Amino acid sequence: MKQTLSTYLRQLEAESIHIMREVAAEFDNPVMLYSIGKDSAVMLHLAMKAFYPSKPPFPLLHIDTTWKFKEMIAFRDAEVERLNLNLKVYTNEQGVRDAISPITHGSALYTDIMKTQALKQALSAGGYDAAFGGARRDEEKSRAKERIYSFRNASHNWDPKRQRPELWRLANNHLAPGESMRVFPLSNWTELDVWTYIYLEDIPVVPLYFAKERPVVERDGMLIMVDDDRLPLEPGETPQMRKIRFRTLGCYPLTGAVESDATTLPEVIEELVGARSSERQGRIIDHDQSGSMEKKKQEGYF
Amino acid sequence: MAHLQVVGSDKDDAEARLNARLAAEEERGLLRFLTCGSVDDGKSTLIGRLLFDAAQVYEDQLKGAERDSTHGRAGSGGEIDLSLLVDGLQAEREQGITIDVAYRYFSTPRRKFIVADTPGHVQYTRNMATGASNCDFAVLLVDARNGVLNQTRRHACICSLLGIRKVAVAVNKMDLIDYDEAKFQAIVEDFTNFAGSLGFEDITFIPVSALKGDNVMEPSNHMRWYHGPTLLGHLETVRVDRAARTEPFRFTVQWVNRPHLDFRGYSGSIAGGTIRPGEEVVINPSGKRVHVARIVTADGDLEEAEAGDAVTLVFAEEVDASRGDIISKVDEAPAVADQIAARVIWFEEEPMLPGRSYAIKCGTQETTATISSLKYKLNVDNLDHVAGKTLDMNEVGSCNIATGRPLVFDPYADIPETGSFLLIDRLNNTTVAAGMIEFGLRRATNVQWQELSIDKVARSGLKGQKPCVLWFTGLSGSGKSTIANMMEKRLHAMGRHTYVLDGDNVRHGLNKDLGFSDADRVENIRRVAETAKLFVEAGVIVMVSFISPFRSERRMARELFDDGEFLEVFVDTPLAVCEERDPKGLYKKARAGLISNFTGVDSEYEQPENPEYAMRTAEASADEAAEKLLTELRRRGII
Numbered sequence: 001m002k003q004t005l006s007t008y009l010r011q012l013e014a015e016s017i018h019i020m021r022e023v024a025a026e027f028d029n030p031v032m033l034y035s036i037g038k039d040s041a042v043m044l045h046l047a048m049k050a051f052y053p054s055k056p057p058f059p060l061l062h063i064d065t066t067w068k069f070k071e072m073i074a075f076r077d078a079e080v081e082r083l084n085l086n087l088k089v090y091t092n093e094q095g096v097r098d099a100i101s102p103i104t105h106g107s108a109l110y111t112d113i114m115k116t117q118a119l120k121q122a123l124s125a126g127g128y129d130a131a132f133g134g135a136r137r138d139e140e141k142s143r144a145k146e147r148i149y150s151f152r153n154a155s156h157n158w159d160p161k162r163q164r165p166e167l168w169r170l171a172n173n174h175l176a177p178g179e180s181m182r183v184f185p186l187s188n189w190t191e192l193d194v195w196t197y198i199y200l201e202d203i204p205v206v207p208l209y210f211a212k213e214r215p216v217v218e219r220d221g222m223l224i225m226v227d228d229d230r231l232p233l234e235p236g237e238t239p240q241m242r243k244i245r246f247r248t249l250g251c252y253p254l255t256g257a258v259e260s261d262a263t264t265l266p267e268v269i270e271e272l273v274g275a276r277s278s279e280r281q282g283r284i285i286d287h288d289q290s291g292s293m294e295k296k297k298q299e300g301y302f
Numbered sequence: 303m304a305h306l307q308v309v310g311s312d313k314d315d316a317e318a319r320l321n322a323r324l325a326a327e328e329e330r331g332l333l334r335f336l337t338c339g340s341v342d343d344g345k346s347t348l349i350g351r352l353l354f355d356a357a358q359v360y361e362d363q364l365k366g367a368e369r370d371s372t373h374g375r376a377g378s379g380g381e382i383d384l385s386l387l388v389d390g391l392q393a394e395r396e397q398g399i400t401i402d403v404a405y406r407y408f409s410t411p412r413r414k415f416i417v418a419d420t421p422g423h424v425q426y427t428r429n430m431a432t433g434a435s436n437c438d439f440a441v442l443l444v445d446a447r448n449g450v451l452n453q454t455r456r457h458a459c460i461c462s463l464l465g466i467r468k469v470a471v472a473v474n475k476m477d478l479i480d481y482d483e484a485k486f487q488a489i490v491e492d493f494t495n496f497a498g499s500l501g502f503e504d505i506t507f508i509p510v511s512a513l514k515g516d517n518v519m520e521p522s523n524h525m526r527w528y529h530g531p532t533l534l535g536h537l538e539t540v541r542v543d544r545a546a547r548t549e550p551f552r553f554t555v556q557w558v559n560r561p562h563l564d565f566r567g568y569s570g571s572i573a574g575g576t577i578r579p580g581e582e583v584v585i586n587p588s589g590k591r592v593h594v595a596r597i598v599t600a601d602g603d604l605e606e607a608e609a610g611d612a613v614t615l616v617f618a619e620e621v622d623a624s625r626g627d628i629i630s631k632v633d634e635a636p637a638v639a640d641q642i643a644a645r646v647i648w649f650e651e652e653p654m655l656p657g658r659s660y661a662i663k664c665g666t667q668e669t670t671a672t673i674s675s676l677k678y679k680l681n682v683d684n685l686d687h688v689a690g691k692t693l694d695m696n697e698v699g700s701c702n703i704a705t706g707r708p709l710v711f712d713p714y715a716d717i718p719e720t721g722s723f724l725l726i727d728r729l730n731n732t733t734v735a736a737g738m739i740e741f742g743l744r745r746a747t748n749v750q751w752q753e754l755s756i757d758k759v760a761r762s763g764l765k766g767q768k769p770c771v772l773w774f775t776g777l778s779g780s781g782k783s784t785i786a787n788m789m790e791k792r793l794h795a796m797g798r799h800t801y802v803l804d805g806d807n808v809r810h811g812l813n814k815d816l817g818f819s820d821a822d823r824v825e826n827i828r829r830v831a832e833t834a835k836l837f838v839e840a841g842v843i844v845m846v847s848f849i850s851p852f853r854s855e856r857r858m859a860r861e862l863f864d865d866g867e868f869l870e871v872f873v874d875t876p877l878a879v880c881e882e883r884d885p886k887g888l889y890k891k892a893r894a895g896l897i898s899n900f901t902g903v904d905s906e907y908e909q910p911e912n913p914e915y916a917m918r919t920a921e922a923s924a925d926e927a928a929e930k931l932l933t934e935l936r937r938r939g940i941i
Contacts, residue, residue: 001321003328006327007328011610013612014610014611014612015612017612018556021612022556024557025625025666048600049599049601050569050612051569052598052599052600052614053559053561054561137405137406137407138407141404144404144405145403147432160402161402163402164732164733165428165429165432165724166432167432167435167722167724168718168719169436170665170722170724172731172733174661174726174728174731175731176731187405188405188416196324200324264316266319266320269316269320270319273323
């Protein structure tokens with residue numbers, strides 16, 4: 001029989017709800033970054049709970065790089081319709097005109113233009129003074145250092161050496177014009193907490209997290225799914241059908257799949273408990289060099 | 303290439319196994335702890351060791367640390383530098399120090415852990431305090447070679463201030479002193495002597511080597527003389543439960559939940575105690591009493607909610623509550639005060655300045671705050687109280703603080719969540735200090751409030767001024783009203799709230815039933831004095847311009863006010879000058895016998911014996927006299 005939420009998960013849930021309510025009360029124009037993945041799914045679920053019976057008093061924002069998995073976009077639109085929410089989708093149109101692609105321009109330049117720059121443009125255009133993100137401290141070691149209220153200057157940059165003290169549940173929300181706050185309500189959740197919560201709360205997630213026969217090619221030790229015909233095949237390369245799933249979801253050419261038989265949440269969780277690698281191993285953009293996440297964060301990435 | 307394996311033998315039972323595991327996990331508690339101590343005592347290495355030994359490190363993370371070990375930090379003979387697993391910032395890896403707190407999550411079959419790895423450098427004490435503020439337990443590291451250092455004591459002191467009652471002192475790098483028991487014992491003695499007054503309930507000393515793993519998870523073979531627990535063993539078993547359920551009920555209102563006209567709820571978190579529908583509660587500070595009708599959550603209404611829960615309360619009665627209010631039960635309301643005594647940890651290079659206005663965030667309340675005085679600084683070496691005027695960066699002191707409007711709070715020692723605050727610089731928005739409330743400074747705050755009684759201090763605090771009465775006395779025509787009006791214009795221009803009670807005007811209204819007999823003159827003064835008192839109670843600076851010829855009535859007026867509030871200003875103008883000025887032609891009429899009982903003519907003026915201020919208007923212009931009086935008010939600290 002399915003267990004109820006553990007005391008620990010209830011504490012995590014209450015902490016996240018507390019943070020979201022603080023932001024809704026303290027900032028003029030908050031927005032919630034919605035990246036469609038499992039962390040966003042949990043964050044959105046918590047937002048629905050935090051303000052019940054009201055709707056979350058802020059819009060969702062999706063930065064669409066145009067290279068997301070098709071199933072992600074379909075899932076996004078279904079969720080927004082199911083929950084009747086206000087979703088804003090932003091794409092860096094200059095990047096589209098310049099035909100910036102992860103394949104021809106490399107992951108670093110592509111991520112900067114289509115993700116980081118796009119995000120900064122969208123936040124500035126919307127005049128948002130606070131933006132929720134689903135980042136967790138257990139994801140990566142520079143994230144482990146970040147505050148729940150992460151101050152950004154007018155250029156959206158993070159200064160890891162000058163973070164504001166954040167004691168107890170008290171955060172300094174004071175901003176000068178143009179400055180903003182990134183807020184991470186899932187800071188203290190681990191990957192296992194997220195999956196366990198998804199299971200216990202029946203939260204819908206993108207089907208790509210579950211194993212299925214999908215067309216893939218193998219490149220530099222990574223399994224890349226051929227999601228559409230924009231992925232150029234190298235000579236002699238033919239997509240193979242393999243039973244795969246994803247631990248993390250991003251842009252399809254930059255996201256490595258794992259071979260797996262896990263088709264249900266309990267199986268996904270069981271695989272996770274026995275896993276030997278961290279979820280971010282499936283992200284090409286993290287591996288450019290040690291400290292690359294920190295660098296991207298300083299430049300304004302989430 | 304990654305390939306995940308399903309661990310269990312029978313895949314179909316994954317769900318059953320998961321739920322069995324979740325059921326077992328409910329038995330495992332959570333311990334939030336921090337590692338602290340001086341720089342280079344090996345805090346990050348210790349956490350790396352704990353994560354590594356508890357098998358909580360993924361292969362790719364280990365590879366990253368391995369790669370970084372070969373360039374960058376001085377490795378020790380090809381071993382992986384375990385501190386690289388936690389030092390997440392480039393600058394940290396380059397400099398080999400910890401700048402900011404890192405949070406790590408791991409678990410053993412007995413417990414879940416959230417560990418805050420905090421920096422040792424004195425420069426980053428604010429980050430250490432950030433990490434410590436949410437912890438129940440501290441692991442204080444000491445380098446066995448160096449013993450207890452200033453920074454060790456500072457961190458112990460901050461842990462104690464923040465309310466941590468149990469600590470483990472991990473004497474690290476025992477391998478570098480040949481696992482010498484005598485040296486370990488000397489450190490134990492040294493720390494025990496120092497920590498006597500810190501109020502720790504339990505101090506457990508453990509000799510370890512984070513680098514080699516001695517007594518971290520496995521008992522050490524090198525220290526057979528040590529019979530205590532390993533560090534992990536201690537972390538798994540130490541009891542730190544806070545009995546939050548049994549505390550007085552506290553609900554902090556964060557957000558008014560109003561989806562449509564038929565629903566009005568108050569969303570917030572329970573900081574202490576429990577609540578059930580039907581119970582009577584008080585909204586603080588308004589003091590209004592209401593009944594809880596529903597405890598609303600997205601998962602359905604609750605029959606009971608307890609400390610830690612985030613819920614939405616709906617009241618049976620129509621009331622107005624707002625963000626910042628604290629809901630309590632009827633007979634255990636929190637304190638309300640606009641003056642508090644608090645312990646403060648100063649974070650910024652710019653020193654704390656008494657008198658300067660900061661923003662204060664206390665729970666969901668925010669207002670302005672001024673440090674009225676620094677009572678003492680704490681010497682972190684020996685915990686002595688040291689006199690001082692300001693606090694410099696990383697210093698700890700006990701202060702009196704005046705707030706722009708009253709705060710609802712509990713002493714930090716009773717309920718940390720409703721007794722803690724941040725101070726924020728209003729110009730550059732930096733968080734300059736964290737504070738823990740000791741108590742409210744005025745007695746009235748501890749009694750049960752029916753409705754909040756706003757008093758003189760509260761009102762004048764809001765106006766940012768010291769109320770007082772300037773009692774101008776002198777002959778008719780001496781210049782009292784002229785100077786009082788000039789004073790009011792000047793004070794008004796300075797942003798002070800003022801009022802002038804002028805003899806002639808009051809006699810047209812409040813006192814129009816009174817004549818000029820001695821008895822009526824006394825009643826005239828009594829009424830004006832009482833009226834002035836009401837204005838002072840309202841926080842206003844009052845100028846009373848009355849001849850008030852008799853000493854005893856002036857004394858009677860004086861006695862209505864607190865010390866320092868009543869300033870008798872003698873407008874000392876000779877009768878001849880007044881008579882010559884005669885602005886209203888009254889002297890002429892008196893001399894002609896048309897008015898009787900006229901002061902100076904046929905009624906006596908008793909000169910003040912000890913006025914707070916005397917001015918001779920015959921020798922100076924009214925302008926100069928007013929300017930001098932302002933100087934006097936400044937000298938007395940009134941403006």
